[in-house]
Amino acid sequence: MTQPEGQLxxxxxxxxxxxxxxxxxxxxxxxxxxxxxTLGLGRGASAKIxxxxxxxAAMAPAVVLALIASLTDGLLDVPxxxxxxxxxxxxxxxxxxxxxxxxxxxxxxxGVISLYLVRPLSITDYLAARWLAFFAITLxxxxxxxxxxxxxxxxxxxDPMEYMQDNWLDIPRILAAGFLLAxxxxxxxxxxxxxxxxxxxxTVVVIGLFIISAASAGIxxxxxxxxxxxxxxxxxxxxxxxxxxxxxxxVGGVPTSVNRMIxxxxxxGQRAQLTAELPRIVPIGWYVILTGxxxxxxxxxxxxxxx
Amino acid sequence: MEAxxxxxxYGQTIALESVDFQVQEGITGLLGPNGAGKSTAIKLxxxxxxxxxxxxxxxxxxxxxxxxxxxxxxxxxxxxxxxTATTASEFLTHMVQVSxxxxxxxxxxxxxxxxxxxxxxxxxxPIGQYSTGMKQRVKLAQSLAHDPVVVLLDEPTxxxxxxxxxEMLRLIRRTGHEFGISIILSSHLMGDVESTCDRxxxxxxxHVTEEGAVAQFTRETETLLIDVxxxxxxxxxxxxxxxxxxxxxxxxxxVQLENEEQYDAIRDSLVETGARLRRLxxxxxxxxxxxxNPQR
Numbered sequence: 169m170t171q172p173e174g175q176l177x178x179x180x181x182x183x184x185x186x187x188x189x190x191x192x193x194x195x196x197x198x199x200x201x202x203x204x205x206t207l208g209l210g211r212g213a214s215a216k217i218x219x220x221x222x223x224x225a226a227m228a229p230a231v232v233l234a235l236i237a238s239l240t241d242g243l244l245d246v247p248x249x250x251x252x253x254x255x256x257x258x259x260x261x262x263x264x265x266x267x268x269x270x271x272x273x274x275x276x277x278x279g280v281i282s283l284y285l286v287r288p289l290s291i292t293d294y295l296a297a298r299w300l301a302f303f304a305i306t307l308x309x310x311x312x313x314x315x316x317x318x319x320x321x322x323x324x325x326x327d328p329m330e331y332m333q334d335n336w337l338d339i340p341r342i343l344a345a346g347f348l349l350a351x352x353x354x355x356x357x358x359x360x361x362x363x364x365x366x367x368x369x370x371t372v373v374v375i376g377l378f379i380i381s382a383a384s385a386g387i388x389x390x391x392x393x394x395x396x397x398x399x400x401x402x403x404x405x406x407x408x409x410x411x412x413x414x415x416x417x418x419v420g421g422v423p424t425s426v427n428r429m430i431x432x433x434x435x436x437g438q439r440a441q442l443t444a445e446l447p448r449i450v451p452i453g454w455y456v457i458l459t460g461x462x463x464x465x466x467x468x469x470x471x472x473x474x475x
Numbered sequence: 476m477e478a479x480x481x482x483x484x485y486g487q488t489i490a491l492e493s494v495d496f497q498v499q500e501g502i503t504g505l506l507g508p509n510g511a512g513k514s515t516a517i518k519l520x521x522x523x524x525x526x527x528x529x530x531x532x533x534x535x536x537x538x539x540x541x542x543x544x545x546x547x548x549x550x551x552x553x554x555x556x557x558x559t560a561t562t563a564s565e566f567l568t569h570m571v572q573v574s575x576x577x578x579x580x581x582x583x584x585x586x587x588x589x590x591x592x593x594x595x596x597x598x599x600x601p602i603g604q605y606s607t608g609m610k611q612r613v614k615l616a617q618s619l620a621h622d623p624v625v626v627l628l629d630e631p632t633x634x635x636x637x638x639x640x641x642e643m644l645r646l647i648r649r650t651g652h653e654f655g656i657s658i659i660l661s662s663h664l665m666g667d668v669e670s671t672c673d674r675x676x677x678x679x680x681x682h683v684t685e686e687g688a689v690a691q692f693t694r695e696t697e698t699l700l701i702d703v704x705x706x707x708x709x710x711x712x713x714x715x716x717x718x719x720x721x722x723x724x725x726x727x728x729x730v731q732l733e734n735e736e737q738y739d740a741i742r743d744s745l746v747e748t749g750a751r752l753r754r755l756x757x758x759x760x761x762x763x764x765x766x767x768n769p770q771r
Contacts, residue, residue, distance in 0.1 A: 183655075184576065184580070184622035187580075188575045191542055194572070196572075197572035198573060211561075215560075274558060279552065280557070282554070282556050283570060285523060286523065286545060287570075288542045290542060
């Protein structure tokens with residue numbers, strides 16, 4: 169018979185003597201939690217399906233465009249980086265409308281926010297960490313697509329080195345436009361989420377806002393059918409000269425207007441042409457006011473939260 | 476923890492007015508009717524509110540000015556504060572990190588504290604599947620997991636059945652007396668406070684009306700309570716024949732003690748009537764007396 173070699177003791181409660189990293193650790197923890205929540209990590213399989221689908225949807229246009237470029241050996245004029253951002257912004261808007269509220273609404277609905285606020289973390293820290301978590305993923309998403317597209321365009325060029333020399337400016341443009349697109353797409357749904365603790369309501373409001381604002385801008389800038397014009401001439405909008413200002417109503421069009429300006433891209437679309445008639449500072453200023461205003465609204469709303 | 480001339484006003488409403496008190500080691504009960512200022516005091520000590528004037532200090536710092544001191548505070552709110560889809564282990568590990576503890580140590584702390592509150596087996600189940608008692612234990616665990624110096628518990632037995640309530644009070648007593656963590660227990664249940672706390676602070680209308688050791692408020696009175704099985708009326712008569720006035724007080728007979736000889740008279744009356752004695756003890760003051768008789 170073997171003799172027992174050890175014994176188990178219950179040491180009881182042990183005080184913690186290790187490092188305490190304070191506010192910075194708290195910020196990192198909220199950021200990491202937001203990152204995991206967005207991707208559905210650490211939760212059931214169903215929580216991961218939607219982020220994966222949306223990720224695939226965001227990557228698909230880049231892959232398709234890159235494939236077309238490589239299969240046609242650069243003979244076909246494949247839409248470039250600016251167009252990719254315009255296409256992917258629709259997917260990102262849906263992605264943000266569905267997932268971003270998950271970062272704020274449940275904490276208020278479940279009351280977890282009261283536990284955050286009594287820890288070494290200010291409400292601004294909490295919001296910044298949540299915002300950054302979603303922003304980082306959105307940025308990762310848009311840059312990944314652009315990298316795939318860029319690689320496709322370079323490899324399909326007759327002379328890849330020459331292509332890179334001719335188009336090196338695309339890289340800072342990709343970085344700048346992606347940054348602004350991700351910032352807008354992160355801020356809007358989070359600001360809406362600050363006003364309801366129900367995720368579904370936030371999602372509906374954000375998507376509704378895009379649809380209604382796009383439809384309103386569409387109507388206000390639509391062509392006057394009674395106005396005679398030649399085929400090559402831009403149609404005369406119903407609202408006349410004011411139409412170019414009504415373009416700004418389209419919330420979803422705000423980052424894409426700035427995107428077009430960054431890439432200096434031309435667009436034959438009615439609204440794009442109207443935007444081009446505005447002084448360049450207007451779309452940029454409108455972007456700054458809207459994004460900054462939404463960020464302030466989010467912060468202001470959370471300053472008034474009582475627990 | 477110390478309140479110095481602590482005042483909090485909400486517009487014209489005064490929640491606390493120039494309140495002074497100190498919270499010592501051990502378990503301190505914060506008592507008072509609704510609107511007395513208990514919640515306001517807790518929120519001031521947690522840094523959730525700023526005082527209108529005066530100060531609320533914890534470990535010499537003001538939590539509404541210094542975020543760092545909050546790493547040494549624990550809070551168990553009365554209301555729901557738990558996510559439903561997350562496991563207790565995951566949730567606690569996260570909250571410990573939010574209190575400033577690195578991830579590797581956070582996991583160990585989380586496992587340890589869940590064992591202390593009796594949730595070792597269930598720690599990998601989503602919190603949404605827990606009973607009310609288990610949720611209350613998770614709430615307590617999150618308030619302790621980062622090893623705070625002081626923990627503020629707001630109605631910790633709310634919604635619990637008698638056995639769950641006793642279990643929670645046992646955990647609180649262990650935390651206060653064995654773990655060496657000071658506790659402030661806010662409750663409207665006098666029984667909970669009486670059986671758990673070492674000291675009490677009574678707030679009414681934004682002022683401290685009573686303060687001191689619980690024993691001081693539950694000391695013996697000069698009234699003797701006699702519980703018997705049967706022959707109660709005969710016992711009253713027998714006592715009256717010996718010059719003792721006994722009055723019915725619930726299931727007991729109450730006798731106002733005037734001298735030691737009365738014990739002999741009670742014994743003789745019990746023998747004479749054949750009433751079977753179940754209990755003979757002095758009545759003790761109860762914490763509820765504070766509110767029944769404020770001028771006590």
